[in-house]
Amino acid sequence: MPAPSSPSCGNVRSRFSNRADVTALLAAFCFFLSAIEYMLPKPLPFMRLGIANLPILLAVDMLPFNWFLVLAAAKVVGMSIVSGTLFSYVALFSLAGTMVAALVMRGVRRTGGHAVSLVGVSVAGAVTSNAMQMLIARYVIFGEVAWLIAPLFLVTGLVTGTVMGFFAEFFIEHSSWYSCAMGKSDELDLDDTEGKETDSGIASSAAAHAQKHGVRTMLKQEARQARRERYACLFKPWISALTGFLVAIIFLLQQEIVVKLVFMALFIAWTWLAGKRFSLVSTIVVSAGIVAANLLIPSGRVLFKLGPLAVTQFALTEGISKALTFEGLMYLSKASIMAGLQFPGRFGAIIAQAFQYYDRIIEYRGKVHAKTVVRDVDALMQRVWASAQPTETVSAWQSRRD
Structure with a gap:
């Protein structure tokens, strides 16, 4: 669906009241950040930097408690599908760490109010998340030796939590999408020309990718894709x-x-x-x-x-x-675990909607640059939000809850 011709929040104001739709979009960004985080090198197989919790941190003040928990659960399920870890111990670590972090962040924010900055909220969530994962690692993988690496885990949580907190504070201050979602602004700073993707652009990107990789690598990728397609036809x-x-x-x-x-x-x-x-x-x-x-x-x-x-x-x-x-x-x-896996019920509808947004995010992934990451991410959220509509199931669920 094409983006609205006007950047006014009024064109999409009703959608911001659809908590299911907002939750799906934030979950999609959790999937995207989880995919990036999964590819980063790490000293331990289940260790994470915590960047996938950034959308949950942004949702602390945005979503009601029930939708906040839905977002945390959707993040765990979705990232397990994206990374292919749904039946592994990694999913257990993610579930425990994410839910504990979400509850702690929400509790700290509600208890301390805005006297506690998002930096403090983020640090509390990151440290408790890593502590919970370390506790599980003690009984599942490493035994008593887990306590020897616990200090590294907690320091990592402190550092990454601080960085994520500062980023969230800066993003909230400069994000047009967030301002609209919170009802603090009446305009989206949306440049329609930036969101247009052409077939020629996709083709040139594919050509550049082919040139970058060797012939042997491309042949391996083609063979793997053929096996995946055959497998999808059988099951x-x-x-x-x-x-x-x-x-x-x-x-x-x-x-x-x-x-x-x-x-x-x-x-x-x-x-x-x-x-x-x-x-x-x-x-x-x-x-x-x-x-x-x-x-x-x-x-x-x-x-x-x-x-x-x-x-x-x-x-x-x-x-x-x-x-x-x-x-x-x-x-x-x-x-x-296959990419087309769907879950039944209302929660499944949220996951399905989130993956629709995730597909659109993947299309725009080349437009986020390190020097202008806040501006680019904000533009990305606006374009993805404006270029899609919630499914009938998601809209109906929101109507019933309201």
Whole structure:
């Protein structure tokens, strides 16, 4: 749908009262930032910088409590679909960290009011989120050695929370979209010419991409895309997801390392057949890190020594078992979660609407530049908001809630 011809907020004022639609847009930006965050290098497989929580931080003063919680839940589900981690421990870490951070940020803001800046709100959310994830890591992956890396986790939360807080404060002060959403402005600063995408522009972008990558890389991408298309023809998204869920339960019940290793090999083959991207090198590095962390606390009979480190039988087998479980669930999730997966009910309608916005955000991703990031993100939000309308299901849900 083309953007409104007038930049007046009046053209879209009624849509800002549609909390379901606003929630879907903010969730879409959570998906987008999660995709970026997932690709960034990190010292631990579940460690995140927290930039995907930025839309939730902006929503602290914008959305009522019920919609605020819907946004947090939609962010977890959506980012798990985008990154292919829905059935993995990463989704568990994300769920715990996001929901705790959301509740803490909302509580701090409501308790302290505007006497507590968004910087303080962001820091509180980031630190508690990392603390919760560290607590889960203690019992799921690393054991008691988790407390050794807890200081790094908490310092990371402090730094990223501060940066996100300052960015949110600056964005709110300069964003036309946010001002309209909060009823503080009557005009959108929307330049229609910036939002137009032409077929020639897309074609030239594709040509530049082809020139940048080597022939071998392009052939691999084409082969992977062909496998993905064949897989999509054979299985519907919900069938693939249900199969993955059932297999995950069976996999988690396994105790023998050899059996887990066989499952792991099958999951890797499944991921390849589904046309999903993966890295065996990354798998080996992450697995080695999990095993090494468990070896730091000796347990059981000493097998051999590596300098001052005593490699004990129970610690080694426990570390290998946890590494296989962690990485196995990652591969299983990647293989079984397809982009077209939809959820039933009203919450599913929000997720579906959010993915429509997400697709439009992806189209504009090249227009955000580091030097003008606030202005570009604001323009992006305005163009995406103005170029789409909520689905009938989302509008009907809002009407019933009102």
